Amino acid sequence: MADNIKCGLCGNEATVHLTQIxxxxxHKVDLCEACAQKKGVTDPxxxxxxxxxxxxxxxxxxxxxQIVCPQCGHSTxxxxxxxxxxxxxxxxxxxxxxxxxxxxxxxxxxHKGKVPAVALRRQSSESEIRMLKESLQRAVQEEAYExxxxxxxxxxxxxxxVNDVEVSSK
Amino acid sequence: xxxxxxxxxxxELTQSSKKAVPVVLSTRVRLARNLSGWVFPERAxxxxxxxxxxxxxxxxxxxPVMKRGSFFNLDSLSELxxxxxxxxxxxxxxxxxxxxxxxxYINKDQTCSVMINEEDHLRIQFLKSGFHLKxxxxxxxxxDSALDQAMDVAYSPRFGYLxxxxxxxxxxxxxxxxxxxxxxxxxxxxxxxxxxxxxxxITVRGLFGEGSDATGHVFQISNQQTLGESEGDILDRLGNVxxxxxDHEINARYKCLEDNRAKLFDQIGRAYGILRNVxxxxxxxxxxxxxxxxxxxxxxxxxDDNRADVDRLFIECQPGxxxxxxxxxxxxxxxxxxxxxxxxEEFNNLPPLDFDKVKDLG
Numbered sequence: 119m120a121d122n123i124k125c126g127l128c129g130n131e132a133t134v135h136l137t138q139i140x141x142x143x144x145h146k147v148d149l150c151e152a153c154a155q156k157k158g159v160t161d162p163x164x165x166x167x168x169x170x171x172x173x174x175x176x177x178x179x180x181x182x183x184q185i186v187c188p189q190c191g192h193s194t195x196x197x198x199x200x201x202x203x204x205x206x207x208x209x210x211x212x213x214x215x216x217x218x219x220x221x222x223x224x225x226x227x228x229h230k231g232k233v234p235a236v237a238l239r240r241q242s243s244e245s246e247i248r249m250l251k252e253s254l255q256r257a258v259q260e261e262a263y264e265x266x267x268x269x270x271x272x273x274x275x276x277x278x279x280v281n282d283v284e285v286s287s288k
Numbered sequence: 289x290x291x292x293x294x295x296x297x298x299x300e301l302t303q304s305s306k307k308a309v310p311v312v313l314s315t316r317v318r319l320a321r322n323l324s325g326w327v328f329p330e331r332a333x334x335x336x337x338x339x340x341x342x343x344x345x346x347x348x349x350x351x352p353v354m355k356r357g358s359f360f361n362l363d364s365l366s367e368l369x370x371x372x373x374x375x376x377x378x379x380x381x382x383x384x385x386x387x388x389x390x391x392x393y394i395n396k397d398q399t400c401s402v403m404i405n406e407e408d409h410l411r412i413q414f415l416k417s418g419f420h421l422k423x424x425x426x427x428x429x430x431x432d433s434a435l436d437q438a439m440d441v442a443y444s445p446r447f448g449y450l451x452x453x454x455x456x457x458x459x460x461x462x463x464x465x466x467x468x469x470x471x472x473x474x475x476x477x478x479x480x481x482x483x484x485x486x487x488x489x490i491t492v493r494g495l496f497g498e499g500s501d502a503t504g505h506v507f508q509i510s511n512q513q514t515l516g517e518s519e520g521d522i523l524d525r526l527g528n529v530x531x532x533x534x535d536h537e538i539n540a541r542y543k544c545l546e547d548n549r550a551k552l553f554d555q556i557g558r559a560y561g562i563l564r565n566v567x568x569x570x571x572x573x574x575x576x577x578x579x580x581x582x583x584x585x586x587x588x589x590x591x592d593d594n595r596a597d598v599d600r601l602f603i604e605c606q607p608g609x610x611x612x613x614x615x616x617x618x619x620x621x622x623x624x625x626x627x628x629x630x631x632x633e634e635f636n637n638l639p640p641l642d643f644d645k646v647k648d649l650g
Contacts, residue, residue: 190327202407202452204331206324206442209450219454225489226516229448231459232429234436237324238443 125150187211247276289360290369293378294612299398300415301376302603308595310586311534312419313466313506313602316377317428320451320460321410324440328452329390329405337389337405344404347438348393353431354402357395363388368617371608377415379403400431407452408460410435417599419530421463421523429519448515458515463523465530466495470505470583471540472533474552478502481533489513490529495575504575504602509533541583545646553643556584564635568621569628574605588645594638601634 125132125148132148184194188211192204197212201219209216220227250273257266293299301314322328326340345359362370362383370384378401379392390405403411412435414428435441442450448458456462472478482492495506511526544552559580578598585595603609610627611618618626 190331192331200330201454202330203328203450203454204452205327206322206444206450209444209447216454220457220515223455224458224513224515228446228516229444229458230516230521231448231461231518232432233445234441234443234449236433236437237440240440 123148125153127153185211185215243276243279247273250276289365290372293358293376293394293398294372296396296398298396299376300417301398302600308592308599309418310595311468311537312530313468313599314415314417315420315424315463315465316413316415317421317424317461317463318411318413319428319432320408320449320456320462321412321432321435322442322450322452323409324442326409326442329387329407329409330452332405334387334389337387340409341389341391341404343439344402344410345391345393347435348402348404350438351431351434353395353400353434354393355396357393357400359393360391362386362390362392368608368612372612375603375606375608377413380406380411382406383411400427408456417596419465419534421465421527421530425463425519425523455512456514459517459519459522461514461519461522462510463526464508464510465526467507467509467530467533467537468505468579468582469502469507469533469537470579471537471544473502473505474544475540477536477540478507481536485509485529485533486512488525488529490526503572504579506575506579506602541586545587556580556587556589557641557643560584560635560641563631566628566631568624569605569631570624571605571607571610571627574627574631575602578602578605584641588647589641589643590638597634597638601631604630 123132123135124130128150130150130152133151134149134154135147182194182198186193187204187208189207190204192208192212194212194215197203197208197215203209203212203216217227250269254266254269254273257263257269323340323343326332327336329337329340332340341361348354349357349359360373362379365373370379373379373392374381374384376398378394378398380403383390383392383403383406386406390403392404393402394400399415401413401415403413412428412431414424414431416424444450449460451457451460469478469481472481478492485492489512491510491512493508493510494502495504495508509526509530511522513522517525559577563574563577563581578601581590582595582598584590585592585598604613605627607620607623610623610630613630614623614626
């Protein structure tokens with residue numbers, strides 16, 4: 119005798135087996151007669167498996183390993199409780215927990231929209247300037263004055279370019 | 289403190305006489321943005337919130353859109369003033385009930401408001417009467433690019449603009465259109481519409497964005513997803529869905545006219561009669577009656593110009609606005625009297641309904 123498939127909600131024998139494609143993703147669920155009725159599965163037009171899964175997905179793992187974001191102190195429990203993140207660094211810290219949530223929520227997990235071009239350029243040139251300043255110091259310490267003068271000119275040029283961006287934006 | 293906003297003769301939502309159109313009340317686009325290197329508002333302590341607030345106030349003040357705009361620290365507003373701003377959709381209920389250290393910057397004609405320290409550091413909103421997804425997004429895009437030059441926003445190449453809630457991640461954009469759908473409600477088709485569009489990643493909610501209470505037959509329809517699609521694609525998809533909803537609404541109205549002409553005219557006529565003669569009026573009843581008057585304008589029973597009056601009254605009949613206009617704290621029952629007085633006064637200035645002007649479809 120084949121093993122009975124259990125209802126995903128209550129554990130009784132499942133008699134309703136559903137597959138639904140939402141946003142090109144396949145969702146499958148097995149339900150017993152009673153739970154299927156309760157969740158409105160019998161009304162094919164109004165039933166969204168994605169909604170059901172989203173609502174029942176409220177993590178049942180009580181002993182989940184706790185991670186804490188070193189920048190803001192947000193913990194795995196905080197993330198589970200609020201569904202939110204505490205700071206920019208949280209996105210890396212909680213990425214493994216976040217990805218399945220994003221997959222259910224959005225058509226894709228990769229950003230395809232606008233890019234803050236100016237801020238990114240400014241941030242990268244600022245970090246470049248920082249690095250150049252460090253090598254300038256090193257060159258001065260090593261008394262490599264020609265090299266130092268060359269680096270100093272590069273820094274001036276880059277700083278002027280950054281200022282230009284800010285001036286032209288006003 | 290907010291006196292000048294209320295008295296303004298250039299406020300988009302209440303003074304838009306030329307732009308009011310059938311079915312679509314207004315279009316809004318909002319972006320969620322956070323400052324790079326700062327903890328998100330809910331996780332931040334009060335001194336971090338204060339720093340973000342004053343930093344944002346200064347930076348926003350330098351942007352051309354905010355020229356002659358006004359900044360309000362929520363801590364310095366009364367409960368009533370906050371409620372009025374909520375009713376005008378200039379701030380969210382969440383901001384009005386939130387912790388100390390929040391603020392809002394509103395531009396001169398009230399088409400743009402930026403909430404500071406709501407769920408995210410910045411919640412930028414642009415708003416326009418009528419159906420204008422593309423042009424509102426254009427204004428928003430330009431503002432956001434100017435902001436990008438003024439301050440570093442939290443962004444990752446993988447996830448896009450970083451937001452406190454994963455539901456806003458990516459573009460951080462929520463575009464929503466406020467729709468007046470009496471035809472679909474009367475035809476009992478709203479449930480079906482809500483279910484159909486939700487399969488397409490589009491959400492339908494009642495007027496104030498909480499629950500699906502559809503007082504005044506007004507619904508807010510918006511995109512649910514923000515990650516994995518560009519802003520343009522999201523707006524196109526939403527726009528197509530909205531055009532279909534508009535078509536269904538118009539069809540439902542004419543079907544209703546065809547099948548139940550006398551009943552429809554009776555409902556509209558009674559609504560108009562009540563608003564001319566009422567002495568006690570709750571805000572719910574007011575909105576439901578105003579909805580029928582807006583429908584009367586759309587059918588041609590009243591001049592097109594009066595549509596904007598109805599839209600203004602939709603906002604001015606809200607509890608906060610009635611109380612604010614009364615200058616002093618008044619009890620809910622007295623509010624219902626004041627609201628009725630206002631409606632009688634306004635409606636006695638309108639021309640009578642002209643039922644012969646109603647044209648059938650085609």
